[in-house]
Amino acid sequence: AQKITQTQPGMFVQEKEAVTLDCTYDTSDPSYGLFWYKQPSSGEMIFLIYQGSYDQQNATEGRYSLNFQKARKSANLVISASQLGDSAMYFCAMREGRGSGYALNFGKGTSLLVTP
Amino acid sequence: GAVVSQHPSWVICKSGTSVKIECRSLDFQATTMFWYRQFPKQSLMLMATSNEGSKATYEQGVEKDKFLINHASLTLSTLTVTSAHPEDSSFYICSAEKQGIAKNIQYFGAGTRLSVL
Numbered sequence: 520a521q522k523i524t525q526t527q528p529g530m531f532v533q534e535k536e537a538v539t540l541d542c543t544y545d546t547s548d549p550s551y552g553l554f555w556y557k558q559p560s561s562g563e564m565i566f567l568i569y570q571g572s573y574d575q576q577n578a579t580e581g582r583y584s585l586n587f588q589k590a591r592k593s594a595n596l597v598i599s600a601s602q603l604g605d606s607a608m609y610f611c612a613m614r615e616g617r618g619s620g621y622a623l624n625f626g627k628g629t630s631l632l633v634t635p
Numbered sequence: 636g637a638v639v640s641q642h643p644s645w646v647i648c649k650s651g652t653s654v655k656i657e658c659r660s661l662d663f664q665a666t667t668m669f670w671y672r673q674f675p676k677q678s679l680m681l682m683a684t685s686n687e688g689s690k691a692t693y694e695q696g697v698e699k700d701k702f703l704i705n706h707a708s709l710t711l712s713t714l715t716v717t718s719a720h721p722e723d724s725s726f727y728i729c730s731a732e733k734q735g736i737a738k739n740i741q742y743f744g745a746g747t748r749l750s751v752l
Contacts, residue, residue: 562728562745562748564730566742571738620684622669623681628678
C-alpha cells in the first residue's frame with residue numbers, strides 16, 4: 520500500500536502568490552517524521568522542512584510552512600510568495616520509527632511551475 | 636546546514652565494466668547513509684541502507700553482488716555497480732543521515748547519472 524500520496528502531478532502558480540502542495544500519509548506507527556524535498560531539474564534533492572509526529576506546532580522554514588493535520592494524516596507544504604526559482608519537483612516523504620537509521624518513503628512528487 | 640558530496644556527477648561506461656560512486660558527508664558524521672535509484676519522471680526508490688562498519692541492508696529485489704556498498708568511515712559510503720549493463724543506466728543518489736536533537740534529517744548528494752553503453 521502506498522504510504523505517501525501526492526495527488527497533484529502538476530501545479531501552476533503565479534509569481535508572488537502562495538501555493539499548497541498536498542501530501543497524505545499512512546502509518547500505524549505513533550512515531551514518525553514527515554519531510555519535504557525539492558528536486559530541481561539538476562537532480563539534487565534539497566531538504567526543505569521537517570515535522571515530527573509529536574510536534575505540537577506546524578513547522579516553518581522561511582517561505583515554507585507545513586500544514587500538519589494529524590487526525591487527517593495530511594502534511595501539506597505551503598510556499599508563500601512564490602518565486603521563479605521555486606519551479607521544481609517536490610517530494611513528500613515519511614520516516615517511520617523513532618531514532619536513527621530509518622529510510623524514507625517518498626511520494627510520487629508534484630511538479631510545480633511558477634509563471635511570471 | 637549539512638553538505639553531502641557525491642562523485643562523479645555523470646559517468647558513461649561500456650557494458651561489462653564496473654563503476655564506483657562515492658558519497659561523502661563533508662561537515663558531519665553519518666553512521667547511516669542510504670542509496671536510492673530514480674528512473675525518469677519517477678520517485679526515489681531505496682536500494683540499500685549503509686551502516687558504518689557493518690554490512691549494508693539491501694531492499695528486496697536489489698542484487699547485493701551487483702551493487703556493492705561499502706561504508707568504511709563515518710563520512711564515506713561507496714556504491715560500486717559491477718559488470719554494468721544498459722539496464723543499470725539510471726540516476727543514483729545517496730543521502731547521509733545527520734542526527735540532531737529530536738530529529739534526524741537525511742541530506743542528499745547531487746546524484747550520479749550513469750549511462751551504460
